[in-house]
Amino acid sequence: MKRIVVTGTGLAVPGLDRPLDLFGDGSPAVGFDPATALKGKEMRGKDRASRLGLCAADAALRDAGLLADDGTYREPGEATAVVVSSNLGTLETACEFTDTVARETVTGLSPLGLPQTSSNVVAGWIAIRYGLRGPNLTVCNGATSGLDAVHWACHLILAGRCRRAVVVGVEPPPRPSESSSDRNRATSPPPWSWRAPPTRPDEAPARTRPSPPTPAAPTPRAPSPSPSPRSPVPVELRLATGHLDLTDRFGDCSGALGVLQCAAGADHVRTHGTGAVLAVAGGTAADDAAAALLLTTEHRN
Template identity: 50%
Template sequence: MSTTSTAHMRNPNVREVAVTGIGLALPGVATYGDLLGPLPGEGGFDPATGLSGRELRHKDRASRLALRAAEFALHDAGLTDADATFTGVADATAVVVSTNFGNADSICEATDTIAREGVRGLSPLGLPQTSSNVIAGWVAIRYGLRGPNLTICNGTTSGLDALAWARNLIVAGRAEAAVVVGVEPANEVATRLLGEQSTDAAVAIVLESADAAASRGARPRATIAGYARARDLAAALTSAGVTEEKSVGLWLVDEAGADACQLLAATRQIDLEAQLGPLSGALGVLQCAAAAAHLESDATTGNVLATAGGPHHDAAAALLLTP
């Protein structure tokens, strides 16, 4: 996604898009308010008990984490009933997933099986897990969501890119709402690819047009005001609308960007990966959840900026959120 879409996102004539639901499947974090720190380090989601159940059978770990986070987010948004059945407009609800390592373990398992036994050794129950869009597909199937459905696998900026894609679908009229999921699993394959211990992390954000949210009495937590992806962080910030005149009360940063911008040097910073471990594709979506918590707790201290990427990456992305 280029920076050319950013001007359209800041156009006051387009529909506003708000965060109306948040769900976490993140060990040691009970609520999204905990993301503002210090983290409790205990409680919250327990993978040992939270990833079991009939509806989660024969699914890869990332899909199971994503389904739990989506369940919590849709409930939080008031879009499911007592039986966890979706009550929104299914034909107009999109699913956008951000993950970089999501089903890599399933793909490795399938290729190892083919090497040992040939294609006849593959299980028909496991083969669907090798699809690049399997996580988004399972979320859509579980809730009968028939809007646009896609997966973003875009490196360090993936989570912020997914939020921007979902917002654009709503602004363009392709959807009235979107479930955005950022998810990464803790398994041997992800750990080998990362070069360090991977983290179980799933977060889901429900985005809706402000009109749709107001029509059903939903409570908006934050509004996406600007987004840009560029070759460096300074260019991304400029295109996203971050200026000296526009107050930023909290900067959700990653290690790559922490020392790359003098404009925000005095702004309060939170680096979620420093506290939780590597988040990869889940980072940007988790930053959005933390931004909503900040804006709910103290909206008078300015907007929230989330960034990912920087000098050591091939791109940087910036997302600006307002009350």
């Protein structure tokens, strides 16, 4: 089976320096600081989600050795795709524009800010910054969005649409501020061997319903739930020695979750030199799908 190997990881989570820090407390003194990292010439005129995505993409491309000293992309841009997972990345901008229209009609809108209402704005800015002219798309389909983005990137490569793909998962907070920046997160994928695409059930796990009391019984029995044909899939990252639920520490994560899982898991495998990680997302009562992705290491002589 042909394997797709991604060779760089990047992270833009406040207080953390690399994906392996997702397992611990990190070091705020040396970790990502949005108060400084999200400012500067390259960040002007961009929404917060795009700035986070650019930081993560830059870290991943540098880790993969694909950037020159001056920050330019070394490889042919037309052979590199960009796939972004973000369910709520442009929500804040869209709400601001809606409020402006309600107060001032369309005459109060700024044409410079209008592109930021597009769900594909993060992928667009990353492509512009590095001259990536391959396929460009955004996945925003709920809990499985992050793993789906990695899935699509793999298939773009397998289909010959591109030779490389940059995958980014990003979700800023609804009301961004430096004081709440610990909820910001963005990441790009790490090196791993692709075994199979994520599992996508056609329907959510069946919900159990209580059985009605038996009419013939003298005393009606208490309702008892019928067994579910499938157990819900927990939103967590399973390791060879245990499991880690990233949502316990970072909250829902939404579209960034699956990419964060891949980054953390691959950094774990790369650091320890062996093992495998199963990343799973979705499958809860509130979701209508589930996804899973197996990350392994490959040794070559």
